Amino acid sequence: MIGTGISVNSITAKRRHPLARFAVVALALGILGGGYALTTPTGGTADAAVASGRADDVSEGRNLFVAHCASCHGWNAEGTAKAPTLVGVGAAAVDFQVSSGRMPAADAGAQVPRKPLAPWVTPATTAQLAAYIQSLGGGPTVPSKEQVNPAMGDAAKGGELFRANCIQCHNFVGAGGALTYGKYAPSLNEATDAQIYEAMVTGPQAMPVFNDATITPDEKRDMIAYITGVRSQVDPGGSGLGRIGPVTEGLVGWIVGLSLLILAAIWITAKKRQTS
């Protein structure tokens, strides 16, 4: 970045400029953040429940709702200042949110993240909650096992649909990406078959709804086959770096290598100043 026409003295002055330290710290933080994102372990899946609409499920679900959800969503799921109404969101939204550990939310951030399930959350209690919310105002239902079975889908067709509809947020292989205002599209490596389907029909957070007119149920199954299929493609030689190819590899090498050199240079000059 430094022009060749500048004298050694002016470079030294620039390096000692108070802003130079901030630049180095900002760079180091950036590298730490990037490194963390690349190395954070993924794994652990929750088995999604299939909602049944039995009457005792609805009343059990109502009890669970009062105990775990009403403080934010209101006594009758009508919504409060803290959280939106759940009337009409459907069993699919409840199953998606609860089986992925997003709900009950722990605190209000830019986005409620996936987290380990509370001990009371089981496929049975999730189905009861889903049945209760479904009874309030309909909405998308939980898909059957057959409807989300990747073995019955066409992964090649699903890949085309995925590239056309999802990669602007979720990246080519579903590795995720940042959106505006601290929101992000998560990696798709942890979602169960049912959760992938449910995310499409309910459009959580900043994600759009892909209803059956936009993408038919069969096409959704093709996409599940694609998304779960790319997971088993291993990256030879370590981290996938988003699988964009040599571009990212070069960039990461360049930034990390260069920053180490800069940090070393600063460390050396700092020592000199103390002794002189």
Ligand code: HEC
């Ligand atoms: C601490 C407050 C809080 C608690 C407790 C909570 N939620 Fe939520 N919930 C939210 C907020 C805020 C949102 C909206 C933000 C988002 O979608 O990420 C939300 C969104 C949802 C949605 C998505 C609605 C949609 O339009 O798709 C569902 C479904 C849901 N909650 C179900 C539940 C259930 C079921 C429980 C109890 C097991 C629960 N929530 C407990 C705060 C809470």
Ligand code: HEC
């Ligand atoms: C506009 C950006 C955007 C597009 C386009 C988009 N998504 Fe998402 N997606 C998101 C965001 C944001 C979330 C996180 C929502 C949350 O946590 O509440 C998400 C979450 C998901 C999840 C849940 C992941 C998990 O670990 O629980 C799945 C599955 C998913 N999306 C699949 C898809 C598929 C399939 C498509 C294409 C049909 C798609 N998304 C298109 C933004 C997007």
